[in-house]
Amino acid sequence: MRRRILVVDDMEFNRDHLRKVLEPGGYDVEAASSGVDALRRMEEQAFHLVITDLRMPDMSGLDLLSQVRTRRYPVGVIVLTAYGDTTDALETMKAGADDFLTKPCNPDHLLFLVKRTMDRRRLIDDLEELRTRLHEDYSFHTIISKSPKMRNIFDLIKHVGPLNSTVLILGETGTGKELVARALHAASSRRDRPFVALNCAVLNDSLLESELFGHERGAFTGAERRKAGRFEAANGGTLLLDEIGDIAPAMQAKLLRVLQTGVFERVGGTESVKVDVRIVAATHKRLEDEVAAGRFRRDLFYRLNVIRVEIPPLRERREDVPLLAMHFLESSSGTRPTAVKEIATEAMQALLEHDWPGNVRELRNAINSAAAFADGSVIRPENLPGSLAPRPSRRPSGSNLIDIDRRLPELTEDLVGQVEKEYFQRLLSEYRGNVARCARHSGLSRRSVTQKLQKYGLERTDFKRANGRVPSAPHEAEA
């Protein structure tokens, strides 16, 4: 589907100019001669983007922007400002514009910003759609993902959730194992009964035993009353045994017995207690290796490994990074006085390139901390934790706000240059140096792509063997 853009300008010449650039770029363009005219058209049909002039006689671009945001039209807005007017540029961003562009517009720059804004908007729409779908389909805890591997897991949850079978969840730390366990519980008929979780790795053997099975009065010093364990607490519901790969052999034997018979005794007691509990076990370890090494009982492994869910690490589903980042940004903004609403392209690039050894938890923490450090409504690369910080040369020098204000056009151009260069590096990498395919993907002509490669000193032959990763620029590799 071609994307629809509404151009708003009181000068016919400017409207025509924008149309001439945007239509060959693959967009459908409608033009309005005033803010009022624009709002009327938006009532009648949906647009993907509005590009508006700032200064217009009846209603200014800022007023139009404020109407668009008040009426909650799901549309990106780019404002055209006069060259060198940094105050206007800042005002428009503060008022909620997605971007601004100084006049006269450079066609390539305009197309680049339009695509970037549309991509960002699409991300927000995807997130909304995912949320609605998750709510409708599963109505369980919010697991944000659009990766095919995770979607297979969603299907699995839907199918095996209602069964009583034991489930083994494998995945690195922070990949969302507990979320999946909760989702399984929510998808079962046990959903109105308790979901109980216990991290088996943090307790020593005897504490773990009494936590799991409870104890009788006087079972050990300090046991003044009978206490039910997690198995009893989870009766009728689901028990998540987290880090199951860390439990000692004696405890493995006791667990096996409960799984076989559904019966156990409290510590210090002789009475048999019978419970109806669905077991979900999780671990970051490769349990087969533990079995092979003699550290984990083979029979217990088979008991647990009835249905198996393997959650991929975040670095193997990088397409989830922007969605998750926006999700955490939105959920963290509720507690802050000034909402941080956006992640600058360069910061998003750093997020996309990081390997995330702590997976989604690390990403959540990074976004929360970056939002706390952000100066305005945008997370910039320098707000990210140290492990993600970009090379110092990318940062705008001069921390003084007035200095930055003065240099905003230059800094913006610089930043756009960096982003554009990275964009073309990624394109080349994705299409292994094939200019025709890069052109098709970006919507630019082959000639424009070739010019960009020359501008940024990119050699397409360097990318012929690249496989999805951006090779370092020659000077960076030497550094």
Ligand SMILES: Nc1ncnc2c1ncn2[C@@H]1O[C@H](COP(=O)(O)OP(=O)(O)OP(=O)(O)O)[C@@H](O)[C@H]1O
């Ligand atoms: N797909 C996801 N969508 C939204 N939030 C997620 C997702 N995956 C993980 N999270 C969040 O990341 C954090 C870590 O998730 P969780 O505790 O489920 O991971 P885990 O694999 O059980 O970690 P560990 O092995 O360290 O116990 C939680 O705050 C969780 O809500």
